[in-house]
């Protein structure tokens with residue numbers, strides 16, 4: 181296995197930047213009694229991850245590679261714009277995500293549309309714009325037949341296949357099981373023959389897509405999925421007698437280390453493993469698309485939450501904070517699969533000292549299970565202290581869950597020039613008027 185750690189200094193430097201940002205957020209008033217929860221994004225870290233991704237593939241191939249960031253992992257326009265500046269595109273899976281990519285200035289040539297439930301109108305829009313589309317199933321391919329016949333499009337079009345290799349350690353995130361809802365299940369009776377025929381009948385079908393990794397999926401299983409797609413492309417091209425499939429979209433899904441500051445596994449390790457397992461993928465005959473999400477953003481996000489009350493119940497200390505299910509739905513509902521690291525800071529934003537005491541870190545929502553951690557050993561938190569919830573840059577604070585009508589927190593990007601930490605608003609805190617509008621405030625009399 182080639183999952184070497186990055187040099188420890190990468191993680192140590194990220195931890196140092198985070199610590200400085202927490203201190204600065206408290207000192208500059210971004211977090212405080214009137215802003216008891218705030219989310220922070222490490223701009224330097226995001227740039228470094230994007231650069232590491234590009235470098236990892238550039239080191240193993242000269243083929244053109246589009247790294248399309250999976251927008252669902254962090255659907256924030258300034259983040260997409262930052263990634264665009266770092267040379268990345270966008271993988272979108274809904275009209276909303278497509279609009280966000282557009283708002284960030286990501287062009288059609290750098291955008292890929294996947295999603296298991298595209299409507300005819302969405303498909304038409306994508307083809308009008310010339311955005312790459314990956315069809316999920318035979319019915320969608322039939323819709324594309326009609327659209328392509330009606331008017332030719334510049335869109336590269338592919339088909340998503342499911343190699344049915346098995347699950348990772350988290351069922352809800354395992355896309356390559358025998359019964360996964362995604363793509364054409366390649367091992368089902370007659371499916372492979374159907375796919376080869378589908379390409380033979382459609383000269384415009386030039387891409388092949390698979391996305392078999394995710395949190396909890398080991399690298400070798402991901403690489404096997406890519407090999408299955410590569411071998412299928414070779415079979416299709418041999419059957420049609422030309423290089424019809426010219427681009428392989430290998431999906432995303434690099435798992436993230438939620439246990440420490442080290443960024444493992446690395447993109448470089450994954451790219452090297454792919455080169456070992458599927459050498460033909462990189463020999464220049466195929467263009468490549470990747471769709472990484474979580475691994476680009478997760479470790480660069482921190483939620484800072486004020487301890488509103490510190491209490492004790494049945495002998496157990498409990499810190500009641502402002503970060504709970506609204507910013508960490510997965511952790512609250514499936515804590516065994518999604519443990520998060522939590523750091524303790526004092527009221528001035530300095531790392532809290534003191535012996536570790538097992539305590540519950542609770543959120544603000546009105547149900548008993550709204551806990552980010554149970555019995556977590558940390559310096560004993562007191563009223564007015566802060567918790568920092570780490571590794572929350574992907575699928576956490578950008579995925580607000582509206583329980584108890586809790587407002588979306590403000591999100592700020594930070595940089596650390598020599599003169600001190602600077603913050604830029606990525607998203608301002610949600611005003612209460614917005615919550616009323618979202619809750620049908622304009623139709624207050626509708627049910628009378």
Ligand SMILES: *Cc1c(COP(=O)(O)O)cnc(C)c1O
Pocket residue numbers: 250252253271294391393394395431432433434471472473474475
């Ligand atoms: C979610 C998703 C991704 C990104 O997955 P990560 O685990 O965030 O890297 C890529 N491609 C498709 C089709 C997806 O659904």
